[in-house]
Amino acid sequence: MSEIITDTSTSLLHTEHLNVVYNAGKQNEMRSLQDVSLDIYREEFVIVFGPSGCGKSTLLYSLAALQAPTSGEIFCNGRAFSQMTKKDVLLYHQTGMGIIFQAFFLIPSLTIIDNICLPKLFRNEDKKKRREEGMELLKRFGILEQAYKFPSELSGGQKQRASIARSLINKPDIIFADEPVGNLDSASATNVMAILKELNEVDKKTIILVTHEPNHLPYGDRNIFMKDGKLIREEVHKEKRPLAPAVTAVPKIEAEKRSPELEMLLRSFQGMPQEQVSSLLMPYKIKQMMFHIFSEITEEQVKITEGFLQEYLFQNLNREQLQTMLDTEMTAGGASWNARRADSFSHRVDDLVTLARKMKEKPEETKNDVGAYLNKLFDLQCNEEQMARFQSILNERLENKIDTEGLNHLLDLSWKKGGLGIHKFTARRVASEVEIICLIKY
Numbered sequence: 001m002s003e004i005i006t007d008t009s010t011s012l013l014h015t016e017h018l019n020v021v022y023n024a025g026k027q028n029e030m031r032s033l034q035d036v037s038l039d040i041y042r043e044e045f046v047i048v049f050g051p052s053g054c055g056k057s058t059l060l061y062s063l064a065a066l067q068a069p070t071s072g073e074i075f076c077n078g079r080a081f082s083q084m085t086k087k088d089v090l091l092y093h094q095t096g097m098g099i100i101f102q103a104f105f106l107i108p109s110l111t112i113i114d115n116i117c118l119p120k121l122f123r124n125e126d127k128k129k130r131r132e133e134g135m136e137l138l139k140r141f142g143i144l145e146q147a148y149k150f151p152s153e154l155s156g157g158q159k160q161r162a163s164i165a166r167s168l169i170n171k172p173d174i175i176f177a178d179e180p181v182g183n184l185d186s187a188s189a190t191n192v193m194a195i196l197k198e199l200n201e202v203d204k205k206t207i208i209l210v211t212h213e214p215n216h217l218p219y220g221d222r223n224i225f226m227k228d229g230k231l232i233r234e235e236v237h238k239e240k241r242p243l244a245p246a247v248t249a250v251p252k253i254e255a256e257k258r259s260p261e262l263e264m265l266l267r268s269f270q271g272m273p274q275e276q277v278s279s280l281l282m283p284y285k286i287k288q289m290m291f292h293i294f295s296e297i298t299e300e301q302v303k304i305t306e307g308f309l310q311e312y313l314f315q316n317l318n319r320e321q322l323q324t325m326l327d328t329e330m331t332a333g334g335a336s337w338n339a340r341r342a343d344s345f346s347h348r349v350d351d352l353v354t355l356a357r358k359m360k361e362k363p364e365e366t367k368n369d370v371g372a373y374l375n376k377l378f379d380l381q382c383n384e385e386q387m388a389r390f391q392s393i394l395n396e397r398l399e400n401k402i403d404t405e406g407l408n409h410l411l412d413l414s415w416k417k418g419g420l421g422i423h424k425f426t427a428r429r430v431a432s433e434v435e436i437i438c439l440i441k442y
């Protein structure tokens with residue numbers, strides 16, 4: 001199994017020995033990118049500079065997962081594109097990045113506001129809300145009055161501002177720009193460059209801009225010079241490489257009753273889209289699951305198993321494959337567990353994750369499933385009346401009306417006093433199971 005995670009704490013985008021070759025082996029073979037290894041850090045404004053034909057666009061489209069490399073690998077947030085599912089790539093295209101082109105690529109038959117909201121349409125979002133957000137962006141970029149016009153009625157500068165608005169509509173962290181001002185007069189060009197600078201400095205977007213115009217170089221925090229498909233040197237104006245492994249940026253998760261550790265983690269993710277938070281929380285989730293479910297294996301086995309759990313959570317392994325890998329000898333790349341343990345562990349993880357995923361998608365419908373799951377897992381043997389009370393206590397926690405201590409207390413509290421009256425030890429384990437479900441659903 002290949003390792004798909006690099007150091008997620010440092011670079012946002014990372015390429016390793018990237019090669020893009022057109023017409024390989026033929027007379028007209030063109031090596032557009034040659035052995036390009038590169039890091040882009042969060043919140044950087046990076047300019048890729050070089051003469052026409054040196055491979056700038058090819059590099060940009062590779063980073064945008066729009067161009068598959070001939071060889072080498074590209075990582076975003078530590079995840080290799082080649083290992084992502086189609087759905088992951090779609091999500092990256094829809095919400096992880098926005099892109100603007102020299103030729104704008106606005107759809108001539110749609111009004112400006114419809115053009116801008118188009119990327120939202122694919123995400124099945126409410127039409128009214130979609131429009132409101134689109135209008136906000138038009139206002140911000142000074143083209144509100146153009147909302148119901150068609151692209152042909154706009155000036156070049158206005159069209160480019162509209163296409164910037166479109167790239168921003170799904171709130172991506174990364175903006176790719178391919179010669180965005182190449183077709184504009186100098187006043188409009190300056191205006192568009194200033195907008196990109198503001199998006200970087202104020203909105204904290206990571207900007208990767210391709211240009212052959214030396215006048216743009218002062219805008220970059222870091223400028224990368226290319227020639228004949230190769231990186232030849234870089235110039236750092238403003239150092240934005242993280243000093244210590246740290247994640248900047250944000251979750252759209254409501255304030256809930258969470259453990260202090262999770263609280264701290266989430267705070268450090270302020271501003272990031274949910275999908276990204278979810279990936280960044282992965283190591284924490286994995287650790288918690290490991291400690292929670294199982295603690296009788298060696299450190300080496302823990303490490304190997306964490307790798308498998310990660311593949312499982314990214315849905316690169318299904319339950320059966322997880323079980324097989326756990327049950328395989330370490331010398332053959334497995335975790336050297338015994339068959340029974342691998343079987344029970346993989347089922348346990350699978351039950352937990354399936355429930356947590358359902359909980360995330362359909363929280364209302366899943367509450368009773370959580371009750372039934374806990375009743376069975378801990379062999380609570382609740383009768384109908386007890387089950388009803390258990391469920392109402394549990395719902396308090398699932399709706400975040402009480403915290404984990406509150407849940408623990410009510411489970412332990414005697415029946416007469418309105419609790420469930422189960423043993424202290426069991427109450428603790430049930431409460432802890434509920435926390436894990438709540439964690440994994442993120």
Ligand code: ADP
Nearest residue numbers: 022023030032051052053054055056057058059
């Ligand atoms: P830049 O953006 O720096 O002008 P490109 O990345 O567009 O450069 O192109 C780099 C080289 O690759 C150029 O020589 C170009 O002709 C060639 N190239 C780009 N796309 C293709 C393709 N689809 N087929 C063949 N050659 C290509």
Ligand code: MG
Nearest residue numbers: 056057058178
């Ligand atoms: Mg180009």
